[in-house]
Amino acid sequence: MKDKIKVAIFDLTDCEGCELQFLAFREKLLDLEKSIEITNWRLAKAKNDNGPFDVAFIEGSPLTLDDIEMIKEIRQSAGAIVALGDCASLAGIPGIVNPREREALARKVYGKNYELAVKRVYPLSHYITIDYHIRGCPVTEPELEYVVSSLIWGKVLSPKPFPVCLQCKAKENHCLLLEGKACLGPITKGGCGALCPSVSHRCYGCYGPAKGANIEPFKKHLSEVVGRDEASRQLHFFITNPSMEEENKEKKKA
Amino acid sequence: MKEILGHYITKIEGHGKLKVDFSKERAELNVDEGERLFEGLVLGRNYEDAPLISARICGVCPTAHTFAAIDALENALDIKVPEHIADYRKIMLSLQTFQSHVLHLFFLATPDYLNIDSALDLAEKNPAVFQIVLGLKRLADEGIELIGGRSIHPVTPVVGGFTKLPDYHELLLYKNRLEKNLVHAIEAAKLFAKFHYPHMEREREYLSLQDSSYPLIGEEVISSMGKSFKVSDYQKNISEKVNSYSTAKFSTKDGKGFMVGSIARVNLKFQLLNKNALDLAKGLFPTNNPFKNNLAQAVEMVHYMEEIILLIDKVKGADVAASRISYEVKAGKGAGCIEAPRGLLFHYYELNSKGIIINCDIITPTAQNLTSIEDDADELLKINHHLSRKEQEQQIEMLIRAYDPCITCSVH
Numbered sequence: 085m086k087d088k089i090k091v092a093i094f095d096l097t098d099c100e101g102c103e104l105q106f107l108a109f110r111e112k113l114l115d116l117e118k119s120i121e122i123t124n125w126r127l128a129k130a131k132n133d134n135g136p137f138d139v140a141f142i143e144g145s146p147l148t149l150d151d152i153e154m155i156k157e158i159r160q161s162a163g164a165i166v167a168l169g170d171c172a173s174l175a176g177i178p179g180i181v182n183p184r185e186r187e188a189l190a191r192k193v194y195g196k197n198y199e200l201a202v203k204r205v206y207p208l209s210h211y212i213t214i215d216y217h218i219r220g221c222p223v224t225e226p227e228l229e230y231v232v233s234s235l236i237w238g239k240v241l242s243p244k245p246f247p248v249c250l251q252c253k254a255k256e257n258h259c260l261l262l263e264g265k266a267c268l269g270p271i272t273k274g275g276c277g278a279l280c281p282s283v284s285h286r287c288y289g290c291y292g293p294a295k296g297a298n299i300e301p302f303k304k305h306l307s308e309v310v311g312r313d314e315a316s317r318q319l320h321f322f323i324t325n326p327s328m329e330e331e332n333k334e335k336k337k338a
Numbered sequence: 339m340k341e342i343l344g345h346y347i348t349k350i351e352g353h354g355k356l357k358v359d360f361s362k363e364r365a366e367l368n369v370d371e372g373e374r375l376f377e378g379l380v381l382g383r384n385y386e387d388a389p390l391i392s393a394r395i396c397g398v399c400p401t402a403h404t405f406a407a408i409d410a411l412e413n414a415l416d417i418k419v420p421e422h423i424a425d426y427r428k429i430m431l432s433l434q435t436f437q438s439h440v441l442h443l444f445f446l447a448t449p450d451y452l453n454i455d456s457a458l459d460l461a462e463k464n465p466a467v468f469q470i471v472l473g474l475k476r477l478a479d480e481g482i483e484l485i486g487g488r489s490i491h492p493v494t495p496v497v498g499g500f501t502k503l504p505d506y507h508e509l510l511l512y513k514n515r516l517e518k519n520l521v522h523a524i525e526a527a528k529l530f531a532k533f534h535y536p537h538m539e540r541e542r543e544y545l546s547l548q549d550s551s552y553p554l555i556g557e558e559v560i561s562s563m564g565k566s567f568k569v570s571d572y573q574k575n576i577s578e579k580v581n582s583y584s585t586a587k588f589s590t591k592d593g594k595g596f597m598v599g600s601i602a603r604v605n606l607k608f609q610l611l612n613k614n615a616l617d618l619a620k621g622l623f624p625t626n627n628p629f630k631n632n633l634a635q636a637v638e639m640v641h642y643m644e645e646i647i648l649l650i651d652k653v654k655g656a657d658v659a660a661s662r663i664s665y666e667v668k669a670g671k672g673a674g675c676i677e678a679p680r681g682l683l684f685h686y687y688e689l690n691s692k693g694i695i696i697n698c699d700i701i702t703p704t705a706q707n708l709t710s711i712e713d714d715a716d717e718l719l720k721i722n723h724h725l726s727r728k729e730q731e732q733q734i735e736m737l738i739r740a741y742d743p744c745i746t747c748s749v750h
Binding site for chain 1: 344349350352353370371372373374377378379381382383384387389390394395396397398400411432439441445446450455456457458472475476479487488489490491493494496502580585689721746749
């Protein structure tokens, strides 16, 4: 039998909800352990190996200098890197405010002379090359299982190129957007099984933008439903990220 | 790779490093999480976003944050929900503590007492117990999923109730599974009565909520020192300070550290534990030994399972279609408090007339416990001279784990 695949699971600044989905595997984790060996997982193990790893999962936002140094080190010692969840993949929740606001908020919380060590929130891909992104806040157990088993069998990973509405329609849910609610299903990446609309909660975009999502016209429509300010707040959740938008604007100027 | 990956305390939620000055017998818990600024992230946003955003403070106790936010917002908007909605919330809060305690007891704390590297090693060392643990983990996850929509970052709980409640027969099927698993949970909890806890006693103040049953949600905070205070007055009673070595704030009450969470609840509300939990706890509490927080969590795991069974009986016949009440959005301010797995969780919001959040304050259980953790660590340094420095550090790390700190929560 070939050697076990060496896997590491790292977390940066975040809620740790995505990595907990590994524990949601339960019995399957024992099966997986026949093919993979988790050699570094701070949350679950005392003895942690410094690499090399075949695959490293990284969760969270790089918000400290240690975080940034660490992911660069991991890039050196890992064959493939998977960005686990929205914080790693899209700058997630910390990215919902722009850099200027972030600085002001830090001073409000920690005192007027407080200096942020890392001023801007970026996804991992700003600092290192990422081989695969798993979206979701949190990621779902089936998708995580799909990625891990594909890695074990050497299968090519294929992203799901459809929005939330596809699975929502298949479930024959009532359309919340047509009911005048700010449902973000049409522009949000699918794969969650249309979880929120299925329990009568509007989709708030926690899988991030779908591939090719036509965001501007949708924003116009949403503005008619809930007003311009609220439409823009709703998109500044998981769909567009003020931190990144600011960066793009500055790039254009330069 | 450099040491950077190695020196965070393992098997705790979040990033903390232990710094010990042996000559001064002083320990510091350096909290190294990046600034998360949740109290700022919600400003300028619609009140309905607060439960969704604040759940992301913590992947271990998102359901607790969701309901603390909802409680505070309903106080701000003068909303009173009907009894069955309050009961469904209590089921969810009981499930949250059940879920979090299973995770902490068996996946994070047990290795300390069984001298193994990680809980996965339990699969080889004691497969029977490991199967029980996996069963309990599944049960807790699926319970939250059944009512909340998903096990982490639930979606159905909203201001005014739930977007949807499950059919009652699904709850009955779930209750049946709980009853079958209760006997296994009691067996697993008994393990914690047999573990050897390091000897260390230190008097301190304990705080918990006053509730009609064993505490879950309430409007008054009670203290082992006798003086209670209203949740709406929490900012007058609990102070927070910034330490330069930590992105978490440290709380004090009357200038001193105090403790919230499982030990505090069991010490203060022992007589309200459900039957099997009470049998387990008899003769073991009250205690002033912080290591026994793990024992208190084991007792509570059983208690909350029994509580969910009782509450499922109680909501029989309630109209699940009436899952949400209507209300008016208006300006207001309100504080809310629930018993999260790790103790008192305060949320406070101020809204303008359009329901936009203009002020927010959150104090998490771990932030409240941090001062007490450091004081206990100092005490250990005083009584552990006979141990090597490495052994002393290991024991302090074990103490920190026993508190089940949620570092990510403490830096919110």
